Amino acid sequence: MPQSYIKRILDARIYDVAIETPLDSARLMSTRLNNQVLLKREDLQPVFSFKIRGAYNKLRQLTEEQLKQGVIAASAGNHAQGLALSAAKMGVKATIVMPRTTPAIKVDAVKARGARVVLHGDTFDEASRHAQKLVEEKGLTYIHPYDDPDVIAGQGTVALEILRQYPAHIDAIFVPVGGGGLCAGIAAYVKYVRPQTKVFAVEPEDAACLKAALDKKRRVVLPQVGIFADGVAVAQIGKETYRVLKETVDGVITANTDEICAAIKDIFEDTRAITEPAGALSLAGLKKYVAEHGVEGQTLVAIASGANTNFDRLRYISERTEIGEQREAILAVTIPEKPGSYKTFCKDLGKRNITEFNYRYADDRDARIFVGVQVAGDGNDRRVLVDELREKGYEVVDMTENEMAKLHIRHMVGGHAPQVTNERVYRFEFPERPGALMNFLNQLAGRWNISMFHYRNHGAAYGRVLVGMQVPAKEVREVNACLDELGYGYWDETDNEAYQFFLG
Incomplete structure (x- = not known):
């Protein structure tokens, strides 16, 4: 029975190599969720993991x-x-x-x-x-990574520390699950010492082996496992860990990739530490629990379980974060292929901020644009936005939940357009502030046809834009004078090899 782990956990002598990690208050997250959120900082261990x-x-x-x-x-x-x-x-x-x-x-x-x-x-x-x-x-x-009583007991010392560091009532603890060693150790200890505290297992949607086992009432092997959260990418829950978890956890919460990325950002904003995807999984589950159950005024603990991530993954994580927070809508919109259409579209968006815009000329009739728009993080604002655009006559397809669109298409909008004549290509840097993009369009749109446009907000001080415009040779000086007057940094990239090879 899980009670047999209590003595094992109490007898564990691990501090020759491990440290007692802090239980930090996540102040920004607490304010946002209207609950006291605490982070158990296992990312601070000597090997950056529990x-x-x-x-x-x-x-x-x-x-x-x-x-x-x-x-x-x-x-x-x-x-x-x-x-x-x-x-x-x-x-x-x-x-x-x-x-x-x-x-x-x-x-x-x-x-x-x-x-x-x-x-x-x-x-x-x-x-x-x-x-x-x-x-x-x-x-x-x-030495098994999780399915061993002594390994489980060692991981259970995380719970021993949490309850000692926060002696007041804790409403729930959220624990990431791969093979289940950490969660089994924590759940066994917490349910014996403070049975009123709930313990929730959190798994990625595409690697939810514990949820599958609990649903089937037996261990199963997942036919396929997602590897984004590689630290918990396990196809079958452990035999011993399942024995413990089926008697101790209060439920399983699953989180998708976007929600995990958003949690990585949340932890960074509160701690300035960058966790690996598995390390932020429990916070993603905590946020989902609060949203689905309307929880307020409770004390909730998430385990920041590790920080061993490759630096080159950060770009992808950043890309998916806003969607994970439901603060960005990704839309495919059809607008008329004529000067001024993009400016009109921006006006029809009202005060919403555009986070991304991808477009390449296709034909003389319609322009199909790939656009990111900032929305409120309640899920409803996105639906309102789509309805408003459709009421104004736009053909709109919501691609916010479309994995192929988010992973690939957003980077592939483009191609050669031989029917475009007199195209000049300019690269811009303009200040990332409200009105900067609209000021740019007011100066240019309607005077020369925009044949290509790419913009992505990356949270930097300056926005980077690539624009193609149809400019007759005799009007090139006029365009350059207009750009000088605009005051933004710009470069003429018409002769750039990358443009000539892929887009020209």
Whole structure:
């Protein structure tokens, strides 16, 4: 029974390598949600993840003979680093089997902790099978990332700290779930010590193995697993973790990619720390719970479970954040292909801010634009916007929930337009302030036909715009004089090779 974990958790001695992480108040998030939101900062561990707790606690339970033989794990993520550091601390030889596809930054991080890295196979399953083969051949002890009572107990020390750090009533704790080790440890402890506190498991929509198991009342293997939140991308909940979780969690909440990205931004705004997707998952679940249940005035805890993300993912995360907060609508709109149409469309949007605009000339009749528009974060404003545009005669398709549109089409709007004559291409930087884009259009629109337009608000001090205009040769000087008068930084890119190759 889950009660059997209480002594294990209380006996866990992990602070030779792990630290007691702070339970920080998320002031901005608390104000926004009208609840007291607390973040358990496991991203501040020496390996930037809670995984070090379970790995070290497991090593401490091994016999002298097992420690002498060495330990092994298959992992491409946080468990690998946690085990490597724990083994180094205890003077134990550790081998980590990682897929050949593992990014070099993760391989180097594990090596830097003193572990031997074996690259094998192209997938985690192939690496895992090879690790089991090495167990048989060399007598190594396999350290499971989550489905082991000692690992679960080590992760359970997170709950011990939370309840000691906040002795007053906590209404709910939200915990990310991959294989379930962290959630099982937390739920077992919390439900024994403070049974009135709810514990919610949070999973990505595309990797919800616990939800699937609870729905079927048995462990199942998901046919496909999304890998955006790679730290929780698990196809089947652990056997032992499922045994504990089915008796202790109060429910499972799922979050999509956009909601996870929004939570990453929320944590950054409150802490200036950037978590990995799995690290922000629990806050995404907390926000969803508050929105769906109308919760106010409660004390809610989210586990910021890790911060091992690749820097090159931040651009994608930023791109999806506004949609995750329901603060941006992505629309495909048909407008007349004639001078002044875009300016008229902007007027018809009223005071709403345009966050993105992609357009390339197609034919003489209609222009189909890909546009992002800032909306209120209540979900209803987007519907109101679409209805208003349709009432004004626009053909509108709402693509805010369209994955292909958000992942690909927004970057592919364009192509050669041989029917466009006398096209001049200009690149602009203008101040990112209300009215700047409209001022730009007032100066240019209606005088020369805009044949191409690309703009994306990135939250910087200056907006970057690429514009194509049909300008007869004799009017080029007039256009340049007009742009000089506008006062924005600009460059004539008509001869740019990128334009000539892809768009001209």
